[in-house]
Amino acid sequence: MSGAALTRRQRVRRLLLRAGGRALARGRTAHPGEGAALRRLLLIRPDHLGDVLWLTPALRGLRAQFPEAAITVAIGPWSRPILAGNRDYDTLLTIDFPGFTRQPKGNPLAPYRLLRATARELRAREFDAALILRDDHWWGGLLAATAGIPRRFGFAHPDVAPFLTDALPLPVGEHAALGNLRLADALLRESGRAELLDGHAAARSASLVHPLVFAPGEVAERHAAALLGQLDGVGPIVAVHASAGVPVKLWDEGRLATVADRLVAERGARIVLTGSRGDEGLTGTVAAGMATGAPLDLTDRTNIPELVALYRRCALVIGPDSGALHLAVAAGVPTIHLYGPADPVRFGPWGDPRRQRVIRAGMHCDRCGDLSPGRPRGAACMLAIGVDDVLAVAHELLSEQGDR
Template identity: 30%
Template sequence: MTAASAIDRVLVIKLGALGDFLLALGPMQAIRRDHPSARLTLLTRAPYLDLAQASGLFDEIWIDSAPKLNPLAWLALRRKLRGGRFRRVYDLQTSDRSAGYFRLLGGAGGPEWCGKVPGCSHRHVYDAPSPLHTVERQREQLAIAGIDDVPLSDLGFLDAPIADRLPARPFVLLIPGASPGRPAKRWPADRFGDLAARLDAQGLGTAVAGTAGEGDLADAIQAAAPEALDLTGATSLPELAAFARAARLVIGNDTGPTHLAALAGAPTLALFSADSDPGRTGPRGPHTRALQRDDLADLDVEAVLAETGDWIARDPRLGDGAT
């Protein structure tokens, strides 16, 4: 194993999705700490460029061109990768695509490679799918390369001034969206609306976060709770982190913004169906909980209120009720 001090060029591969990228920031921060003088390059996808730049971790960020059946595109990518003259690669994607990049870089004859692909120098062998949470799995992976202290992602770099946009009273941030291709991950919008109405009756406001394409979810919630603040399509990631920190708590589906809220330090309840496993992919943070039903249509508002009642009564960041 080459000493970290002798490794002057490092490639990190993390292509997405948002929740996975956010969880991988802790490993990325640990890699930068252990290679303070190396030129650190990230290979990622275009949606995560701004986030990667804001992290301040990388000297260079390359956008994955995702070539498919175009031989010229593959040749161009091979030239680019080999031209980076990397001494070590940290494959935090560990997918078939990133395994292909191992081969483009020369396989076992190329740079040191920390990942799961057979033949690499620092191979992490585990069952697929791994029974471990992503956080623990990546800690095991980096330990093989001599990086032993891998904390949770620090999102302190994500912040923005939002004081003039905050609700006038303490509020709960709702995240009713999720991947359009996985509708089973969504708690019905009318349940979020019922929840917002009940929170309003308890003296708490609500704000609804999501993409511009999820405005219909905010409309459904406002039909039950007209004073709910619609933030869909109106927040950058730094602004979303700031709203999460300002909220009494965050309640959301298994989706990237819910991961962001948890890692930003907000008390966060994530709602899961059988479509995903909170033990393997659930949000991580100082104050997080998960509530799961095989079918989220079977999750009633009373169960959500019961799970968060102590948080509603008192912010766990103040001391009592911290998890």
């Protein structure tokens, strides 16, 4: 955001953050030099499901390069299921990060009280370095600085840079997962370790070398197998996920129903509907709109590991941009992602682009990137995506698999 576009409140906050950064820098002990032993590392990622999932390639690389270090990952409790079964860290720390709780704003001093208490806890753990992985997360940068962590790596966002010892240029036109890998490489470079992106700086090659990491576990695999055991026939299983994190990302449920009907008629597909609690209205509308028979509606019948295990058994997953579709990418299944105002370059599927397809109308307006919860559905860029656009890609992906 340019200075001209900042509100008065944002300008005042930026001035205060810069002053706070200078104050914290005074009297701070010298940070370790290159090659210094890294004993305890903190990663801070406040966002939601997809963003935390995009951390897993960098997390795996850091574990491989620092097998002796104690790695702590700080995330919101809402993202805990993404890392609960991950073996690439030692400690999972959950923090109710201000601005990410999706709750009404409360006491304006509450974020700073939380920061002071959390910083006290982090200081006692004596971390050697911290990665602030979201480029504009000033609260995370302030937290790491207040906790006295000697090395603080992040991106040179004006609100975050005052609290960093090592600031990378802000990422422009690159995937969020690639930004995580670049930040990990900055730490590896300073520590004299092999870098993760050596020869793989492009998102296409990096996503193949450093894929998403998610292991559902045996219990989830058994549950998914039992759920899909309710299906009759032998046709390819196609999962349709109608929901998205905000209304403006939604595609028309009637069009999803038409896509499902056509795949049943033309490919013998067996349709499964997935969704979380609260998605019943969306999936119910898709089911009611299908003329070829009732699909298997599994809305609110899986947790996150079970959903990944279920997707692993599918031939294709279709839906608007959502955390569930990114979980399908982690499952290794071909996917079709319907994008409107969100930027697929930065927030698209992190996987093999031949199997993870993005469909968008290619329209641009002054509200591109506006994903505010209050923005209603019905954006022109979503309405412009046609049924035939989706079916053409679906047929291609199913044919490549031999309709398994």
